[in-house]
Amino acid sequence: MxxxxxxxxxxxxxxxxxxxxxxxxxxxxxxxxxxxxxxxHNLQWMQRFANSCGVSLAPHGKTSMTPWLFQQQLASGAWGITVATAYQAQVAAQAGAQQIILANQLIGRANMALVAAVVGRGCNIYVCVDSHANASALSAFFAAEKLTLPVLIELGVPGGRCGCRTNQQATEL
Incomplete structure (x- = not known):
């Protein structure tokens, strides 16, 4: 390659x-x-495992931050790439990922602008939310850009650093 x-x-x-x-x-x-x-070997093994379990694989790219490895993971059948930051989402998109999961909450105008640019080029980026404030900020920013951003409700545990702590909080969100 x-x-x-x-x-x-x-x-x-x-x-x-x-x-x-x-x-x-x-x-x-x-x-x-x-x-x-x-x-x-690892790419093939992991993809076979995901396939046998009936799940889509989105390996976490934050660990390697290596575009050629992202390309190999996608070519081996990965559904997408998971990253931690808006910048990393940009790198994953440049490597060819069309489906990207942002494993952290998307906060701040500069980060939202980076993600909006990637979404505007046709990628789907899924972001985590655990509060009305974050969901509202994302809604306002992306609506103004005339873009749709899929969100995932993040679930957490009491005392954890993020995520809805109860089923009621998640349902209300």
Whole structure:
């Protein structure tokens, strides 16, 4: 697979028409080295597991933040990619993800604008909400942009950092 330099901070410093050689310092350091056969085995195993369970897979891209890995996960059958931030959603979309789950709440105009730009290019981004205030802010921002944003009600536990704490809170939301 030929890697396309996306301009991401972890990308190699040049357009690639050849294999990279870590020992020849072709790659920005520090760098993780992955064995392709192990990556392919894990991709296939996880997709088979998801398929056997009847679920759609949206691997969490925050851990690797590696666009070529996102592309391989999607090519192996992943439904989408899960990320933590608006910027990461942008990177996932640039890597080809059409379905993106933002595992944190989308807060703040700058983050909403980043997500709106990605949604405007045809991607579906699902965001979590756990309060009327956040749902109202998202509604106002995206309605003004004439965009629809799917939301997921986040469930939490008492004493946890986020999410509706009771069924009643979730139902009211």
């Amino acid at each position: 030929k890697y396309q330099n996306s301009g991401h901070k972890a990308a190699a410093t040049q357009q690639l028409n050849r294999q990279l050689n870590l020992l020849q310092q072709d790659i920005c350091l520090p760098a993780a080295v992955l064995k392709q056969s192990a990556v392919e």
